[in-house]
Amino acid sequence: MSLRKETTIKLIRSTCVRVAAGAMFYSGALNLLRRAQYRRVTGDREGKAQVYPFAVLLYHRVNPDNDPFFPATSVKVFDAQMRYLAENYRVVALADIIKGIRQGLGVAPGTIAVTFDDGYRDNYVYAHPILRKYDLPATLFAATSYIGTDKLMWNDKLAMAMKLTTEQSISLPGVARASSLTSVPEKLSVLEQIIEQLKTLPEPEKQDWVERIVRRLLSKTMKVEPVMLSWAELRRLAHEGWEVGSHTTNHVILTRVPLADAKEEISSSSAVLQQKLDRPVELFAYPNGKSGDYDLSIQKFLADSGYIGAVTTDDRLNAQDADLFAIGRKSPWEKSVPHFAWKLQWSYWRHSSPSATQRDSESGIKPVTAAVNRPSTAADRTTTSK
C-alpha cells in the first residue's frame, strides 16, 4: 500500500473514532454504558474486597506555550480532562491504591491515579491550581539533580539546541542521516531520530553525543530560563497534598549503567527527597520506563529499599495480577474530552473481569516477562535497544 493511501486510511479511521466518541459522549450513551458495566462487574461481589482494573495517567509538561519542540498538555485540555475525571471516576492517590492492594482492601471500580514525571515547573504553575480546583490528588516523580537548577534534561537540551540553531543541515554518522534543517517539521523529525537513537546507548556515550550535537548546532552557549521546579515549589506541592516519588538523580536509563550506579541513582535521589521534604519516599518511576529499561535486580533493590511500588511507561491498565513494581500508565494526548473519555473507557472495558484480592508475595516482586538488556560488556552496550 502506498504511503499516501495508508495516511488517508489512518485519517479516515481517526475521524470515525472521533465522531463516534463525540456521539457517545454528548448523547450520554458513554455514561450509561459505564454505569451498566460497573453494575455487571460488581454484581454479587459487592461487599467483598476486589481489585478492579485501575488506570494511572502520565503527564509531563502542562502549559499554554504550544511549542512543538517541547510537547505539553495544554492548560485548557488538562482542565477539561481533570474536570471529566472528577465527575466520572474515582481519582485516588497512587500510594493509596497500592496500599489498598497490599492490605487486601481491594481497588474500587473506576479508580484512577494522576502522575507527572521529571519535575517541570509548569506542574506547579498550571497543573496544581487545576487539581486543587477539582480537589484531586496527584503524584510527581522528580529527577532530583535537576530540581532547583537551570539544567535541562538531555532531551530538552537537544530540543532547545535544535529550536535555536541556524544551521541549515546536519550529518551525524551512526546517529542521524544527513538531513536538512530548514523548517520546523524537518528539525522535529531529525530531533526525534537523534533522541530515539541516543536512548539505546550507554549513559556516558549518550551524554557525550548530546554535548557534541549541541556544540554542532549552536556556536554560543545556551542561556535558558529554569524550566524545572525549585525545591521551595516542590516542598509546597508536597505540603499541599502531592505525593512525591523518585525518578532517579540524573534521569539515567537504569539498564544502561552498571547495577551499582543504578542503585546509587535510586538511593541518592530518595535520600535527597527525604531530607528536603521531610517525609518517606514510597514510589518510584523508571526513566524512559519501557520493559527493557528496568530489570529484576532493580525491582528487588527498590522493594528492599522500602519502596511500595514503581511505575513504567507501558501503555496499559493494571488488573488484579498487577506487578506493583511494574505498574502500567497511559499518556493522554487526546485534545477533545469525548475522545479522551472514550479511549479511557475502552481501556477499562478491555480489563473488566475482577478477581479476589491476593496479597503480594513476600518480596512484592513478580517476574518481569519482558526481555532485560543490561549491557554486560562494552561490546554488548552498542547493540542494546529500547
Ligand SMILES: [Zn+2]
Ligand atoms: Zn522522565
